Amino acid sequence: MSTLSVQNVTYRYGPKTALDDVSFELEKGRFCALLGPNGAGKSTLFSLLTRLFVTKQGTISVAGHDLAREPRAALAKIGVVFQQQTLDLDMSVVQNLRYFAALQGLSGRAAQRNIDAALDRLSMRERAKEKARNLNGGHRRRMEIARALIHEPEVLLLDEATVGLDTATRQAITQHVHDLADDGLLVFWATHLVDEIQDNDDVVVLHKGRILAHDNARKIAKDGTLIDAFMHMTDTTPEPSL
Amino acid sequence: MKPYLVSLWAITLREAMRFVNQRSRFLAALVRPLVWLMVFAAGFRAALGLSIIPPYQTYITYELYIVPGLCGMIQLFNGMQSSLSLVYDREMGSMRLLLTSPLPRWWLLFSKLMAGVAVSILQVYAFLAIAAMFGITLPAMGYVYVFPTLILSGLMLGALGLLISSTIKQLENFAGVMNFVIFPMFFMSSALYPLWKMAESSPLLRDICALNPFTHAVELIRFAMYEQFNGTALIWVAISFTLFLSGSIIGYDPAFGTGRKGSGRG
Numbered sequence: 001m002s003t004l005s006v007q008n009v010t011y012r013y014g015p016k017t018a019l020d021d022v023s024f025e026l027e028k029g030r031f032c033a034l035l036g037p038n039g040a041g042k043s044t045l046f047s048l049l050t051r052l053f054v055t056k057q058g059t060i061s062v063a064g065h066d067l068a069r070e071p072r073a074a075l076a077k078i079g080v081v082f083q084q085q086t087l088d089l090d091m092s093v094v095q096n097l098r099y100f101a102a103l104q105g106l107s108g109r110a111a112q113r114n115i116d117a118a119l120d121r122l123s124m125r126e127r128a129k130e131k132a133r134n135l136n137g138g139h140r141r142r143m144e145i146a147r148a149l150i151h152e153p154e155v156l157l158l159d160e161a162t163v164g165l166d167t168a169t170r171q172a173i174t175q176h177v178h179d180l181a182d183d184g185l186l187v188f189w190a191t192h193l194v195d196e197i198q199d200n201d202d203v204v205v206l207h208k209g210r211i212l213a214h215d216n217a218r219k220i221a222k223d224g225t226l227i228d229a230f231m232h233m234t235d236t237t238p239e240p241s242l
Numbered sequence: 243m244k245p246y247l248v249s250l251w252a253i254t255l256r257e258a259m260r261f262v263n264q265r266s267r268f269l270a271a272l273v274r275p276l277v278w279l280m281v282f283a284a285g286f287r288a289a290l291g292l293s294i295i296p297p298y299q300t301y302i303t304y305e306l307y308i309v310p311g312l313c314g315m316i317q318l319f320n321g322m323q324s325s326l327s328l329v330y331d332r333e334m335g336s337m338r339l340l341l342t343s344p345l346p347r348w349w350l351l352f353s354k355l356m357a358g359v360a361v362s363i364l365q366v367y368a369f370l371a372i373a374a375m376f377g378i379t380l381p382a383m384g385y386v387y388v389f390p391t392l393i394l395s396g397l398m399l400g401a402l403g404l405l406i407s408s409t410i411k412q413l414e415n416f417a418g419v420m421n422f423v424i425f426p427m428f429f430m431s432s433a434l435y436p437l438w439k440m441a442e443s444s445p446l447l448r449d450i451c452a453l454n455p456f457t458h459a460v461e462l463i464r465f466a467m468y469e470q471f472n473g474t475a476l477i478w479v480a481i482s483f484t485l486f487l488s489g490s491i492i493g494y495d496p497a498f499g500t501g502r503k504g505s506g507r508g
Binding site for chain 2: 050051052053054071072073075076078080082084085086087088090091095098099100102103104105106107
């Protein structure tokens with residue numbers, strides 16, 4: 001049984017098809033990049049995976065739970081980091097974590113244990129009472145990642161999580177989520193930046209709502225580089241940061 | 243049941259913290275009805291003659307008459323303010339956090355609603371306390387009896403705000419809603435003048451006022467303040483609440499409402 005299964009998913013905004021018969025399966029303990037240029041349908045797919053949107057065409061299941069039939073069980077297995085920042089800047093670090101834990105239905109010792117673990121993971125115990133507004137962009141992002149893990153999900157979804165961060169922070173965060181995958185989590189990472197992908201990662205290439213490739217990064221690159229293969233597939237030019 | 247109560251408490255606490263942090267909002271919520279009470283009512287007192295109508299058993303001053311309406315106004319503004327914060331949350335992304343929780347969406351929306359009601363009741367009692375300092379007082383038990391009616395009217399007006407927020411895509415559209423919802427609801431109600439007075443100038447206007455759910459929220463509050471029960475108003479408020487809440491749950495359901503209106507970026 002795959003940890004995340006997407007089967008024949010199609011989604012339309014009126015007459016425009018955003019996702020066209022998308023299917024793939026992902027296993028836990030892997031880092032899989034959802035690679036696609038802007039407008040490929042990555043955010044739409046993430047909205048469907050998190051049930052912000054629903055579609056009648058196709059099925060999505062998380063850790064064996066059908067998202068349409070058992071939304072609560074499926075959502076409980078997902079941790080999400082959205083492209084847009086979702087911290088309450090007027091609340092402290094620990095208040096943000098507590099609020100999220102409560103939204104997951106966690107309370108008491110279980111919540112406190114997981115919040116402490118999240119603070120340790122962030123090395124931010126001493127800054128726990130600081131307002132989120134005082135954190136820099138990198139810390140905020142790391143905090144959102146740690147927060148997404150409080151309810152111990154099996155799948156971590158990150159939608160262009162490094163947007164707006166400097167190169168060093170970007171690399172640190174990318175490495176951090178790779179480590180999380182090594183620890184047994186399925187990390188599904190939407191990006192349009194090829195340099196965030198390592199040779200051993202899985203890659204789903206999405207373009208104009210269709211999947212062009214789903215394989216190991218090295219295999220997709222063949223004898224060349226991943227960026228060349230990606231540009232050839234999508235007929236796009238590289239990002240300035242590459 | 244515990245996860246439900248935990249989330250309700252967390253959402254209420256967050257709303258309360260937000261309210262306390264926004265001191266200007268707290269101040270505005272108090273100043274607005276007080277201006278009506280101290281300035282508007284003082285001016286109108288001479289112009290408007292009030293006969294004895296239920297629940298009053300004697301002639302009352304105009305200041306006393308508009309107190310229930312002003313309590314309703316506080317809750318009306320608060321409902322719309324909560325709605326505004328929901329639209330803001332949606333634009334800023336924090337709404338996604340709420341909507342991707344594994345708890346049922348109707349419960350999360352209800353919790354959000356209850357949080358707004360709790361804040362509005364705090365405001366109402368703060369207003370009543372200040373009014374009392376100026377000598378505008380209610381029967382002692384009225385302060386107790388009004389509490390459940392404030393929960394009901396707060397729920398109804400909050401649910402209306404929720405419903406409106408589910409239909410608004412951008413913050414910019416909100417000012418229009420304020421004008422088209424708050425003002426007509428407030429002025430076309432029994433908040434400022436009794437309906438029989440309205441009928442003297444226009445029977446049609448009186449009928450419209452009688453259909454306005456806000457009128458019934460105000461009357462429910464008014465009767466409770468004088469230790470009386472207004473069954474008709476209760477039924478109106480309960481039906482309106484059910485309709486508004488059902489509409490907003492549908493509006494926030496990804497299969498029907500806001501979910502489908504999102505735009506794909508990546």
